[in-house]
Amino acid sequence: MRIGVLALQGAFREHLSTLEAIGVEGVPVRLPADLDCVSGLILPGGESTTMRRLIDRWDLRAPILELAAQGAPIFGTCAGMILLAREIAGGEEPILPLLDVTVQRNAFGRQLESFEGEVSVPVLGGRPVAGVFIRAPIVERTGPAVDVLARLDDGRIVAVRERNVIATAFHPELAGETRFHRLLATMASAHDDPGEGSGRRPHPVRRGRATA
Numbered sequence: 517m518r519i520g521v522l523a524l525q526g527a528f529r530e531h532l533s534t535l536e537a538i539g540v541e542g543v544p545v546r547l548p549a550d551l552d553c554v555s556g557l558i559l560p561g562g563e564s565t566t567m568r569r570l571i572d573r574w575d576l577r578a579p580i581l582e583l584a585a586q587g588a589p590i591f592g593t594c595a596g597m598i599l600l601a602r603e604i605a606g607g608e609e610p611i612l613p614l615l616d617v618t619v620q621r622n623a624f625g626r627q628l629e630s631f632e633g634e635v636s637v638p639v640l641g642g643r644p645v646a647g648v649f650i651r652a653p654i655v656e657r658t659g660p661a662v663d664v665l666a667r668l669d670d671g672r673i674v675a676v677r678e679r680n681v682i683a684t685a686f687h688p689e690l691a692g693e694t695r696f697h698r699l700l701a702t703m704a705s706a707h708d709d710p711g712e713g714s715g716r717r718p719h720p721v722r723r724g725r726a727t728a
Contacts, residue, residue, distance in 0.1 A: 526562020555704035559596030589703035616659025647686030
């Protein structure tokens with residue numbers, strides 16, 4: 517099993533290191549060809565505006581959307597959550613609208629106001645998850661198919677899942693937290709081996725230019 521990590525900008529190295537720590541091969545993704553034969557994809561934190569420009573520059577939008585449509589798990593952290601949102605407060609055009617949510621960018625203030633905290637994520641067990649919040653977004657609205665995985669004590673939503681797509685407002689990989697990556701690996705394994713009678717046949721992601 518191989519899991520891709522979008523490696524255009526941001527904290528992709530930390531995700532690759534976390535995958536290595538749990539015994540999963542991580543693949544840096546910079547071009548559409550890098551998505552061939554991966555079983556899942558991580559969209560790291562970083563600068564979302566820069567990342568969206570680079571996604572389009574290197575013709576990655578359509579192949580990523582097709583990978584998700586095939587059922588491969590997608591995991592976005594911080595800026596990755598913004599990239600996956602169907603709606604961004606302020607009117608910014610979505611680029612990979614795979615999550616039926618509205619997100620607010622920089623909801624916790626400037627980078628100087630970044631913090632590390634523990635977040636309760638029941639789907640990952642009783643022990644709180646460690647996460648780092650750096651100019652993090654929050655989820656203001658969720659659609660009916662979206663599961664809320666975690667809230668802060670004040671009720672703000674910081675982790676969600678819709679079918680095969682997961683996003684967190686925080687960075688688990690910067691806090692040495694591996695459970696989200698283990699969940700992604702479990703989902704990727706199920707995608708690779710869906711069982712008899714599923715009707716799904718794996719096939720390479722087609723490469724081509726994305727349309728706006």
